[in-house]
Amino acid sequence: MSVLFSHYNYWVVIVLMMIGFYIVIAQGNLVKKLIGLNIFQTSVFILYISAGKVSGGTAPILADGITLYSNPLPHVLILTAIVVGIATTALGLSLIIRIRDTYGSVEEQDVRAAEGNRKQESC
């Protein structure tokens, strides 16, 4: 039991990761796929931040009377990763907008069907 509860944030990471991964694979709607990808990335952010926590430590700001600080480096790294995640989402959404403009749908099966028809026509 102690493994379950003392590391509960890692369990959250694993659960979120699997949820996100499952959405990416199982959902046909491109926007939902992208949201799944976001959840997947977010789980990794929590993984990093959990690793930076020192139990009993406070926020890494110099102050009198405090000797124990949490490790700030993973937080800084994750700020970068969050920016990357936003860029990915923005690019993905703009691709979806253009896919909707050209195919008239954001469902994977519609897009695939349109591709299939075109291939048959051109053969």
Add this chain to the structure above:
Amino acid sequence: MLSHLPILQVILPLLGAPACLILWRPRIAWAFSFFISALAFIISGLLLKQVWQGGEIVYALGGWEAPWGIEYRIDLLNAFLLLIVSGLSTVVLAGARQSVAREIPAEKQTLFYVAWLLCLAGQLGILATGDAFNVFVFLEISSLSTYTLISLSRQREALWAAFQYLIVGTIGATFVLIGIGLMYMMTGTLNMADLAQRLPEVADTRTVFAAYAFIIVGVCLKLALFPLHAWLPNAYTFAPSVVTAFLAATATKVAVYLLIRFSFTVFGKDFSTFDVPLHSIFIGLGLIAVFSASTVAIMQRNIKRAIAYSSVAQIGYMIIGLGLGSVLGLQATLLHLFNHALMKGALFMAMVAMMLRIGGITVDDIAGLGKRMPVTALAFVTGGLSLIGVPLTVGFVSKWYLVSAAFSQGMWLVALLVVLGSLLAVMYIWRLVEIMYFRESPEQAPRGEAPLTVLLPLLLLVLGNIYFGIDTRLPVSVTEAAASSLLVEAYQGVQVGGAK
């Protein structure tokens, strides 16, 4: 100035990209990005010379020393790859202007060059850096700009291909991020040289094993190693012609470099064989990639797609060399990185020329091309011969090394299968040769060569294929030194860990 070369290499294209946006006129943007790319090429040449004469270069970013700051570390391996990537980018860019003008909407042409420079900056950054987290950042810079480059194509399928690549690429990069995080948890460092020293002490933990697994799978997604290759054929087929030439020549090479760097430098050679039979997995997957992708390539109507599948097969050869795990095997992989860049550069550049003149790239479009575009067709055939591995071309050199590496370890079957795989390449290349030379051109088919600005880079690449197939001194000596230093270093790393 000379001591700042490692960072200049990356910072020039990175700053060049927004500068390109200010210039705005496509023609000037093209000239400017060509200039930047050429500068990066010259710098990488100087770097290789410095490393060859004076050994490893360590550069502390912003003057912050290594454990605190980010450090760039240039050894023979990445100096060699920097040369390949910046060189191919420059050559392809030299012939890009007309093709871009034709294939990309006018208002997006400048943005195209911006994305190109960002992609180049990302790839050079991955190669130059000695910091694991920095690798992730540059990986995403190059990936995001690659998705953009692919989606700029006029073919509507490119959007779908770019989206699929975005999903798969992001998952791959996130896996790498997880792996780096787990390594940091165990060692408290992100510096690759530091990691190499500290990982052996904790090598038996499950966390380090998971870190390695995440990184390998993440990189293999980027690498398009069979069975993680599904994104590659579509992305290469529908991307603008010059983008395909650029990506095929550089992107997968950078991923192979990451695989080598993490396996041999960071984790150490013997760790790679620790719990799982990674050697046999790599050799097995490599062989399956060679056979399955080559077979699929034989049946394609779109020749760009056929050569894209052949890329998956060629990646298989590189992975086989890596899986052999010997100095000779690793050298074969490194040689094939260089040679494959040259041959795929030549083949896809020939397709740039075809696309420019005849506007299509299916087997019907290229019928009788030998008469209509003799120079381009001949260039394509030479690239194809090199792909097969005919003597006097670069393809022969790397296949030779790969086969002899397999022989020297007594793996007769692997050597035999590598040779058999080349026969499949003969089939898909010969089919295209037959169509180009022995079939009648369609009536009123466009004829005449592509403009000289496209032909010259193409001929340069073809000459490279032949020149380095005959005078093999440069690639062979560099790769030999790089491969042996990697394996010796890894061996020492294990010794340090073992002596604890």
